[in-house]
Amino acid sequence: MSYGDHLVLDGIDLEVPRGQVVALLGPNGAGKTTTVEILEGFRQPSAGQVTVLGENPSTAPESWRSRVGVVLQSWRDHGTWKVRDLIEVMGGYYAPYATAAVPRPWSTDELLTRVGLATQAGGRIDKLSGGQRRRLDVAIGLVGRPELLFLDEPTTGLDPAGRRDIHDLVADLADLRTTVLVTTHDLAEAEKIADRLLILAGGRIVADGTPDALRHQLSRSSEVRWRDRATGQVTVHADADPTAYLAHLLSTRPGEVEVLEVRAASLEDIYLDIVRRSETDEHDGADLPTAALEALR
Incomplete structure (x- = not known):
């Protein structure tokens, strides 16, 4: 149109x-x-x-x-x-x-x-x-x-x-x-x-x-956020297997992790990322569906 x-x-x-x-x-x-x-x-x-x-x-x-x-x-x-x-x-x-x-x-x-x-x-x-x-x-x-x-x-x-x-x-x-x-x-x-x-x-x-298929197809990692008890430093780590990362973190730094949060990408996160990348690709002259999806994989 x-x-x-x-x-x-x-x-x-x-x-x-x-x-x-x-x-x-x-x-x-x-x-x-x-x-x-x-x-x-x-x-x-x-x-x-x-x-x-x-x-x-x-x-x-x-x-x-x-x-x-x-x-x-x-x-x-x-x-x-x-x-x-x-x-x-x-x-x-x-x-x-x-x-x-x-x-x-x-x-x-x-x-x-x-x-x-x-x-x-x-x-x-x-x-x-x-x-x-x-x-x-x-x-x-x-x-x-x-x-x-x-x-x-x-x-x-x-x-x-x-x-x-x-x-x-x-x-x-x-x-x-x-x-x-x-x-x-x-x-x-x-x-x-x-x-x-x-x-x-x-x-x-x-x-x-x-919704589940899009979340699975377009979101490959979860965000693990934790704070060091001694220094107060906050670390943010993205990982496709947050369970394995958490097990490694807690076994290698016993007693050092004070605050721990695991956050999976929400549908809103996925939507905003798709739209942002699609608009960028449009200005670049790229193919929107391919560029938007491949950039998220």
Whole structure:
């Protein structure tokens, strides 16, 4: 995808099977929004082929759109609407596409209970808190029982309890074989809810795998930090086998080690390193996926 002479997406190759929860990660300007808008059918790519639920999103019929749910990062509507009324009106658009397999839409009461808004059903939208408003955004995206759901920063503005509710809801959707694509800046959230992580940098996918697989593939050493009891000197040692190093350290320096800490590379460490190296390689003209991954091995 190019905007004039500016190349935003450069050869993304991606396949997502049904029922998978995928988190799309990347720094600002990496191309996440453009990627999602192409998949949603809101943008036409400059080149390449895109198929979502068997259709080209940019030319798919209205019946295709009834199978897709979208939760935008922000949503504008009339604050004087009551929560229940808005959900019922939105659900009405999906009713003509109901089938025996997918009885659209959700029951309003069931949906509002699922997103934690049952007690606010009769209230006006402009009286909702920011977190409650975000729950309503999610309800709007889910009202048609979508086969595919796009979630753009779904827990923005939510307190810990609200975040947990949304995480649980995503898990429920996975059990229903709903495919979910989440964009988020929260690494802990991505690791918690996603089956698969995609890291986008410089317009390319530079890492793709489960959280555990990425951690195993890209992190080859742990950091051992210890302080000498007598001198107070702190030593930091990176080792692929921290257990063997610890055994050697404690056997050769008995009584000398005062403070000892072992720290494995976190998903955030890995993500930041991938992005940093990818951006550096982009300026150098190197191939992003190869350079980013090989530099970490």
